[in-house]
Amino acid sequence: MGDPPPAPDPSAPQPSSRRSSQVSEQRSQERAQLPPAVPDGVQQMPLDAQVLRSSQEILESQANLQSWSQGASLSPYEQLAMFQAEEAQLGGMEYPSLNTGFPSEFLPQPYLDGGGIQVPGNASLMQQLQHGRGNVFQELESAYQEPRPDLLGQFSMYQREDLQFSASAQHGPYMSDDPALQFSPSELGFMSFSMQVPEPEPRELAVQNAKAYLLQTSVNCNLSLYEHLVNLLTKILNQRPEDPLSILESLNRTAQWEWFHPKLDTLRDDPEMQLTYEMAERQKALFVRGGSGEGEQDMEEEVTETAVPNIMETAFYFEQAGVGLSSDESFRIFVALKQLVEQQPIRTCRFWGKILGLSGSYLVAEVEFREGEEEVEEEEVEELTEGGEATEAHGEEEGEEDEEKVTDVIPKPTWKPPPVIPKEESRSGTNKFLYFVCNEPGRPWTRLPHVTPAQIVHARKIKKFFTGRLDAPVISYPPFPGNEANYLRAQIARISAATHISPLGFYQFGEEEGDEEEEGRAGRDTYEENADFEGIPVLELVDSLANWVHHRQHILPQGRCTWVNPLQKTEEEEELGEEEEKADEGVEEVEQEIGPPLLTPLSEDAEILHTSPWTTRLSCSLCPQYSVAVVRSNLWPGAYAYAIGKMNLRCIGYDGAQPGCDFMSS
Amino acid sequence: MDAESLLLSLELASGSGQGLSPDRRASLLTSLMLVKRDYRYDRVLFWGRILGLVADYYIAQGLSEDQLAPRKTLYSLNCMEWSLLPPATDEMMVQTSVVKGRFTGDPSHEYEHTELQKVNDGEKVFEEEVVVQIKEETRLVSIIDQIDKAVSVIPRGALFKTPFGPVHVNRTFEGLSLSQAKKLSSYFHFREPVELKNKTLLEKADLDPSLDFLDSLEHDIPKGCGWTALLGADF
Numbered sequence: 047m048g049d050p051p052p053a054p055d056p057s058a059p060q061p062s063s064r065r066s067s068q069v070s071e072q073r074s075q076e077r078a079q080l081p082p083a084v085p086d087g088v089q090q091m092p093l094d095a096q097v098l099r100s101s102q103e104i105l106e107s108q109a110n111l112q113s114w115s116q117g118a119s120l121s122p123y124e125q126l127a128m129f130q131a132e133e134a135q136l137g138g139m140e141y142p143s144l145n146t147g148f149p150s151e152f153l154p155q156p157y158l159d160g161g162g163i164q165v166p167g168n169a170s171l172m173q174q175l176q177h178g179r180g181n182v183f184q185e186l187e188s189a190y191q192e193p194r195p196d197l198l199g200q201f202s203m204y205q206r207e208d209l210q211f212s213a214s215a216q217h218g219p220y221m222s223d224d225p226a227l228q229f230s231p232s233e234l235g236f237m238s239f240s241m242q243v244p245e246p247e248p249r250e251l252a253v254q255n256a257k258a259y260l261l262q263t264s265v266n267c268n269l270s271l272y273e274h275l276v277n278l279l280t281k282i283l284n285q286r287p288e289d290p291l292s293i294l295e296s297l298n299r300t301a302q303w304e305w306f307h308p309k310l311d312t313l314r315d316d317p318e319m320q321l322t323y324e325m326a327e328r329q330k331a332l333f334v335r336g337g338s339g340e341g342e343q344d345m346e347e348e349v350t351e352t353a354v355p356n357i358m359e360t361a362f363y364f365e366q367a368g369v370g371l372s373s374d375e376s377f378r379i380f381v382a383l384k385q386l387v388e389q390q391p392i393r394t395c396r397f398w399g400k401i402l403g404l405s406g407s408y409l410v411a412e413v414e415f416r417e418g419e420e421e422v423e424e425e426e427v428e429e430l431t432e433g434g435e436a437t438e439a440h441g442e443e444e445g446e447e448d449e450e451k452v453t454d455v456i457p458k459p460t461w462k463p464p465p466v467i468p469k470e471e472s473r474s475g476t477n478k479f480l481y482f483v484c485n486e487p488g489r490p491w492t493r494l495p496h497v498t499p500a501q502i503v504h505a506r507k508i509k510k511f512f513t514g515r516l517d518a519p520v521i522s523y524p525p526f527p528g529n530e531a532n533y534l535r536a537q538i539a540r541i542s543a544a545t546h547i548s549p550l551g552f553y554q555f556g557e558e559e560g561d562e563e564e565e566g567r568a569g570r571d572t573y574e575e576n577a578d579f580e581g582i583p584v585l586e587l588v589d590s591l592a593n594w595v596h597h598r599q600h601i602l603p604q605g606r607c608t609w610v611n612p613l614q615k616t617e618e619e620e621e622l623g624e625e626e627e628k629a630d631e632g633v634e635e636v637e638q639e640i641g642p643p644l645l646t647p648l649s650e651d652a653e654i655l656h657t658s659p660w661t662t663r664l665s666c667s668l669c670p671q672y673s674v675a676v677v678r679s680n681l682w683p684g685a686y687a688y689a690i691g692k693m694n695l696r697c698i699g700y701d702g703a704q705p706g707c708d709f710m711s712s
Numbered sequence: 713m714d715a716e717s718l719l720l721s722l723e724l725a726s727g728s729g730q731g732l733s734p735d736r737r738a739s740l741l742t743s744l745m746l747v748k749r750d751y752r753y754d755r756v757l758f759w760g761r762i763l764g765l766v767a768d769y770y771i772a773q774g775l776s777e778d779q780l781a782p783r784k785t786l787y788s789l790n791c792m793e794w795s796l797l798p799p800a801t802d803e804m805m806v807q808t809s810v811v812k813g814r815f816t817g818d819p820s821h822e823y824e825h826t827e828l829q830k831v832n833d834g835e836k837v838f839e840e841e842v843v844v845q846i847k848e849e850t851r852l853v854s855i856i857d858q859i860d861k862a863v864s865v866i867p868r869g870a871l872f873k874t875p876f877g878p879v880h881v882n883r884t885f886e887g888l889s890l891s892q893a894k895k896l897s898s899y900f901h902f903r904e905p906v907e908l909k910n911k912t913l914l915e916k917a918d919l920d921p922s923l924d925f926l927d928s929l930e931h932d933i934p935k936g937c938g939w940t941a942l943l944g945a946d947f
Binding site for chain 2: 077365366368369680
């Protein structure tokens with residue numbers, strides 16, 4: 047398009063951004079969004095349906111026209127005149143002058159209040175549209191303030207104009223199949239009206255949709271297109287540079303850069319908010335002694351027993367073993383656990399360990415609530431599942447009826463999903479303890495949900511790093527039922543069951559209760575501390591693995607500690623028709639799974655690749671009289687236990703079977 | 713970890729849960745000094761610890777003036793007596809790739825691996841089972857070499873290359889700034905560069921030949937899970 051735009055006509059509107067922010071936004075949006083989503087920009091203004099429609103038509107026709115090249119030979123002056131007139135309608139806006147719609151050059155031209163709207167010649171209008179996309183907004187505004195009949199007149203004019211240029215003359219250019227249009231289907235559908243006045247609602251809906259789309263935040267940062275354009279146009283309006291369109295790209299780049307590098311006040315120093323400062327703030331709260339009251343009372347209260355264990359002592363012993371976190375981190379963990387104990391009704395608490403993740407780690411605390419303090423959440427979850435089962439049963443009955451009616455029926459697959467094994471009750475088996483996690487000492491503790499057998503079974507099959515966010519999805523094959531919180535809980539359950547050990551005799555069974563003959567179940571699931579335990583010499587602890595026993599229940603292949611027959615019919619299942627019973631008869635009986643009973647010595651543990659799953663060490667060979675016996679698990683790297691007359695266990699590691707090894711962990 | 717700043721580095725690296733007991737720390741400090749004097753190394757680094765079933769290996773490396781020259785590796789079972797390991801060769805790598813499982817902790821232990829080898833006996837060709845003995849020392853050497861090649865990392869600016877060729881420690885290096893520390897491009901592999909010559913001229917134009925003479929971590933495959941830069945008060 048070659049004619050040099052003449053400057054003289056003062057009142058030429060231009061797609062500069064000296065307008066009100068609203069209009070500017072629309073324009074820049076239009077500019078920013080290349081041909082397709084042009085109508086999006088329109089929604090900025092609360093225009094009524096007609097105005098939008100006309101403007102969109104203008105946009106479309108403009109887009110259309112742009113695909114045809116410089117056919118029209120309109121005099122710039124005419125266009126200018128036309129737009130000037132429209133500008134006048136808006137009133138009182140000053141626009142830098144602009145050359146008629148040549149996309150390459152837009153010379154600012156002062157805006158003068160002109161006369162009334164003149165219905166311009168079609169050709170000139172079209173030319174304008176062709177050249178200056180932003181001009182459309184001017185038309186928009188003008189149209190907005192015009193009385194309706196004029197609008198209609200313009201509208202019809204535009205339509206006729208479109209007909210001149212468009213291939214299909216049915217509804218105007220917006221309905222043509224021109225690939226250059228690239229309008230989204232919603233817009234196309236929206237445009238597909240004829241000469242009638244459409245209902246305002248679809249248009250408003252489209253306005254809201256488009257605005258919502260613009261307000262979407264970008265993937266990389268928290269900025270949305272809407273906000274960025276607001277920033278950009280405000281900046282341009284404030285600075286009022288000469289020839290803004292030609293420096294638009296650099297202005298855009300500068301606005302983006304400034305968003306991420308906020309300007310510092312040149313008179314005052316603004317200290318940076320660094321990550322480390324924020325962390326320190328959070329941890330400061332830990333060190334403050336909670337509660338008001340007299341100092342003496344506080345001291346008395348704290349001397350009494352607290353559920354928080356003596357972490358510093360255990361950290362010392364683990365350090366002797368060559369394991370553990372630094373002492374200040376241990377202290378922070380201690381204070382964080384103290385905070386947890388204050389917040390929740392906890393009877394016993396233990397620092398289970400730390401699990402390292404890709405972008406953050408987890409500190410895990412193992413707690414037991416006081417009697418009767420179970421969360422209400424458990425009940426709610428159960429109700430939901432029961433409701434689901436009832437509806438399923440109902441649905442099956444209906445399905446059976448339908449089948450009888452239809453003669454030609456697709457063969458019903460005989461595969462039934464394996465029955466869901468119910469999870470264990472709280473305070474028993476795998477769910478004996480509750481676990482709280484947090485990312486760093488100072489952050490709030492999050493409670494992990496109880497683990498279900500299905501999750502344990504699946505966790506055995508996959509091996510994934512933890513990311514450090516509890517709500518991250520676990521993408522794996524076979525698909526894991528749950529997110530990272532569930533996977534974490536399942537791994538904690540597996541590690542606990544496999545590696546919680548104690549010296550022989552430290553725990554003993556209570557007096558025998560119940561009948562051992564009951565279905566051969568491993569009936570003993572409780573133990574108590576042996577008051578008569580005298581401790582085993584450290585050397586013996588190191589020499590023989592038989593001196594250590596597991597004090598956690600083994601998890602059966604089913605995923606639970608106590609075996610449950612999955613084929614046992616519950617009351618709900620019996621409501622189903624006879625079909626179900628027949629199917630069940632064909633299935634073989636499931637064998638009961640039995641695992642090693644509680645308090646089994648370590649020497650009975652299965653070997654991995656001809657190596658023992660445990661390694662024992664003396665912590666210091668130079669002074670055996672004071673050293674600690676350390677047992678390390680070869681199955682779960684990072685699980686350590688020490689004993690020096692007592693026992694403890696800690697697990698710190700990347701979790702999971704050691705990468706690179708060939709065996710699957712049990 | 714440099715032998716001179718051993719205690720500090722141990723504190724900083726304690727977030728992973730692996731540490732050293734006080735007796736080991738004390739013996740390391742002492743013995744590494746002696747190693748440096750005896751072998752005349754410019755720097756002695758405590759490489760780490762390899763866990764074994766019966767005993768653990770403590771590994772140290774000695775560097776000469778030229779930091780990129782092949783390093784000497786030493787191992788010890790009790791952090792006091794150090795023995796030199798032979799340098800790693802490719803055939804060692806191949807040989808030991810068949811051995812799996814944990815280290816036993818006994819350096820003279822030999823792994824047995826049966827292979828089927830074709831033996832020409834006159835005109836007959838038959839396969840014979842040959843038992844190959846692989847020493848644990850060899851396996852140790854190749855594992856250390858593999859680990860070094862894969863994960864030995866140094867921040868940009870810590871070393872610089874002189875025009876004569878040798879690489880020196882940069883005494884003016886004060887560490888990376890917070891924003892630089894988060895980026896993977898500010899870390900290099902501490903080994904002979906492999907990908908450097910594959911870069912385009914345009915990329916090379918931006919590099920500083922005295923500082924950017926090693927492979928960056930940025931382009932390691934797999935992306936996203938190969939390396940993570942963690943910032944934390946305790947990491």
